[in-house]
Amino acid sequence: MVEVLFHSLTGGFKIQILVIPIILTILHGCKSTQLSKIQGQEANLIFPYPCDSTEVTLVQHSSRAPFYRLTDGSSQLSLPGSQLHRFHVQNRIKNGNCSLDLTITNLMRNDAGKYISLVYKDGKSIVDHTTRVELQIHYPPGKASCVVSEGKGRDWVSIDCTANVGSLSGKIECYQDGVWMPSLTDPSETGTLLKQTILIRKSLPVFCCSSTLDEYKERCECNDTGLYIADDDSNDPCPPLEITTMPLLSTVTQSNQSVYYFSMVTSIPINTETCNSNKWVIIESILLPIYAIVLILSLFFHYKIKTKIRNNRNVKDPPIPLHLDTPLLQMMKNRLMKNGSRKNTESA
Template sequence: MAEIVILITLLIFAHMYVSRGISLMQGQEANLIFPYPCDSTKVTLQQSNRLPFYRSTDGSSLSLPDSQAQRFEVKNVINNGSCSLDLTIKDLVRDDEGTYILFVYKDGEILSDHIHRIYLKVNYPPDKAFCVVGEDYDRRWVAVDCTANAGSLTGKVECFQNGLLMPKLTDPALTGSLLKQTIIIRKSQPAFCCYFALNVNKSRCECDDTVLFQDGNHRKDPCPTITTQMSTESMYQKADNLMITTSLNSKDYPLSSTNAMKITRNEVNAILIYSFVCMISVCIYSIVIVIIKYTYYKLVQNHTNSNVASECPSTIMTIVDNDNDGECAMEKLNPNREFEDVYGKLKTVDV
């Protein structure tokens, strides 16, 4: 009786400490190693607050229910002065989860310094997703409401059509252990929906929890063989899916595919307006350049005429009567003559 009281007290005391833990998926195999002093007289192994299922004094026999007896194996390993109990659990199930505790005895006394605990976390995959057709989203698309028991792993519901992932209408929402999510699918072909755990590898070929719009003309296959025709159809369907996804992610959520097309037209109109403004700017710049050139030309011409008037005593009207004045006027009215004179003088200096 006293031993039972001490054991319960130690169990309560043991739960005050953080145990070393290991996390595995349901169906995997667990290997837990519990070292202990080789000079001990007795060791026991138990799961959480249950009675010990292994006692070293009983040999290799285990006190386990039938559901665990064929999957549990304990080996007492002694190697080079080191001793340990090696626990192997095959094909893990949810009931295997818990804290496994090793108690070490010497001369009938528990060695509290050598109590060893390992917490085993058994993650189990979610149940299959159940999906039903909801309200029409638009003329070609319909909403699908899906639910699933989330299990111990977070995840989401996904639907495929013709090998393509369909857009989601809502994010996954967890209510207790039940996950809910709404997906958008096309009405024209079968849809394959399933639950995907975030850290579990699962291909779309395994996605067949719920099949919608299935008829005799379509084979139940979530992973169809890609043909040339299907490849061409997929190209258009991807564009259609992208348009729906853009609509769902827009500010005016939720929108229809028609509104998504309006967004595209507005972008085109903006590009046209920008191009028109650029063209007008170029035209205005060209006109300004022409005006500046014309103004400069008139200023040069007026300056040349003023020089002619100051250096020649007679006007251009007297050119016929006065040969000398005529020659002066001819020279001043010719803007290239002054350049020719300067060039002639420079040439003479060179000679």
């Protein structure tokens, strides 16, 4: 944090500027990379090594024990049951370059951490060829659960839905009779819970689910929880749809809600997928330095102008030279001389 003091004619003011230095960290004998994935995806980690090495091992930092060992062309994989069938290691040799390729399928949260390759030759560690890969696993919110909250008039009622917060921002959606139901509140995170209130029609089966903000789940996939479930065919979360005209939500009021829903058979669900904010993050990251430069230049020119004005006011006016040969002074001098001669005559 750097504190800059600016002066002006009326005083001064301070501005604190956060200076973010670019720190280049050089780790001797270590190549480090970072990889971010979402739970359920597949990750591919590559660990290059000299082809003349006699032993290469892979270590997961959290376990602090090698889970893969390659020696003299033979390999050994040692993993717990939850990872054994999802971890695959291939020894690749191509164009004189050697590497171990680790592929992890159906990523789970406990797969996150640092993965390190240790290279040996004739029993001695080759530190210069140690490679570290940090794997980050992002995960969506947990499954949603809902309870009936309060009546909203006639056949309408609100339900309060919650889900465990994920590392990715999320939302909760509900479908009733195959139709997307409007939300009364925006999704909000309170502590470890994601919360949202949905408006539904009373006494009809409703199916709800959670998802990430940039994800859209089809009505057939949205079945984390259900309300008003009965033992008949109406419990199908994916009923067949008939294409009908659906009025805008702004035209649905408490007075015509029940008429609207009773009159329609089914309708096409509305995709309310939230816009991805990554584009705005990139734009802001570009504009922010520009704003900072403009601000600093504006303050600099403001300081220079105020300093120049202050210096000009501090300069005193030069004295006016006195010229004794002006007509006014000459006339006063002549009068004084005449008065002096007259007094001398009278005294004589």
